[in-house]
Amino acid sequence: MKITKLAAVAAVAIAALTGCGGSTESSDSTSNTAPTPASSTAPAQNIAAPSTNDLMSEPTAAGAKAFLHHAFELKSYAQQTGDIEPLLASLDGAEAAAADAEAIKAIYDDGGWILGGQPKVKQIVITTPAEEVAEGTEVDALIPVNPDAYTSFNEAGEVQETRPFDPAGSMYSATVVYSDGAWKATYLEETPDAELPATE
Template sequence: MKTIKIAATAAVALAVLTGCGESTDSAATGSNAAPTAASSTAPAQNIAEPSVNDLMGEPTADGAKAFLHHVFQLKSYAQQTGDVEALLASLDGAEAAVANAETIKGIYDDGGWILGGQPKVKQILITTAAEEVAEGVEVDAMIPVNPDAYTEFNEAGDVEETRPFDPAGSMYSATVVYSDGAWKATYLEETPDAELPATE
């Protein structure tokens, strides 16, 4: 009798655990679902927010580069998801970049989405001398970028705006400052007429 009781108890416990396991697996499937790129009929799904790089915690030229790479990753993430919180948190001033982020948010808030347009950073050139980079110093950079072809859809799925892929790309200029243990972009704007300085 005792053996039967133990077996029954074990069976119930196993059933409960199995039930919990199924529930956990279902939750994991929902939260760890594979990312899906945007299409002409639906926005991207399950896109992970870019993770930070350890170099970003350093007030060095390499730290500034790592931070600016991250900012463009956040812009790409924002264009795919409409989530601009992390992007805005990386900015301090930078009016053009803030306005662009708010435009992206507005598209998604209105039920629309963006297909493509992700900025591909070709190079980040820190134009401030490396030995001058330190906490509290304004660090300038130039960033050649090749964005993908861009299409913006409204809630009804109609095309609102398109921009073709331009192999020549464009140029961004940036100013970043390291303060209180973190970098912030105080200026980040597309400056298509700017040219990279000649290298010796």
Template sequence: MKTIRIAATAAVALAVLTGCGESGTTAAVSPDAAPTPATSTAPAQNISEPAVNDLMSEPTAAGAKAFLHHVFELKSYAQQTGDVEALLAALDGADAAVADAEAISQRYDDGGWILGGQPKVKQILVTTPAEEIAEGVEVDAVIPVNPDAYTAFNGEGEVEETRPFDPAGSIYSATAVYSDGAWKATYLEETPDAELPAAE
């Protein structure tokens, strides 16, 4: 009985996701419905794409921080919806981040979904001196992150992968460049052994 229920639920989830088409979740978001988080039987619904921060229009340290924070918001959104268009648009190169986004998209395309795993940014530490940051300059940062517990389901509603919550979290390293009026991440990868800069 349980297997039938899971299969039926997965079929409904697949129908909902297929209905989204190439426009991601835009068509699936109802203005009258509250956001619904993912569960062990169905993906999240009515999740809105994160808004852009005004600071992101500045080639400054604050602009870089705002942009990188937004990138992690877009990753969280992608994990909940399978819509990776905005996340990929924020990347230029960044092979590891692109591969991760494509894997998320493929999971949803196959009828699966992700429960949890959203990265919670603790802080963004820009290591490039503020006075050196300008248009066209590579800006480096290290980012301590605490991701939620993660469970990935396939199209049949079966658990394919799990990761427990780790209170120690992890660290990402990033490089971003401001050019032609916008920031792009040229490198973004989990680097758990990276050292955080000493507090000033």
């Protein structure tokens, strides 16, 4: 009886210790994977790729807007991580956007990183009439954007390029097409001289 009782107590003690060890490990794991923004001394860490939403699967003006918001989120993600594959997957042509993505990748491939510069979309104006938006149709848009202040660093942590915050922002023009159940940008480029259509 005594032996059985001692064994039971030992088993409970071992289980408790194992449980404590497990929770500590889980806590460490959580803290080690918490997202950390970039700084002047280190790149961002553990930044998750932006998720999609159901609206993006619709061949509508609202779907085009949702997709374009996502495309700029993917650019922001690329600037923070150097991972341009999700952004490139959203493009079909769009040479200027692809070239921008490759320039981002080159900084990270050389051991550098980017601080700031994330594009803040102010609004997305679909200039193609809503009734004309359909699968296979080219849909045009104008997108006023305010990028954050931008600094790129090399592997040694030396500043390579800086761009201050411009409260006036800039304008992007885009053409997107819905095909095979998904939107793709065939054109996405900064066009500072483009103007939003006048509202009545």
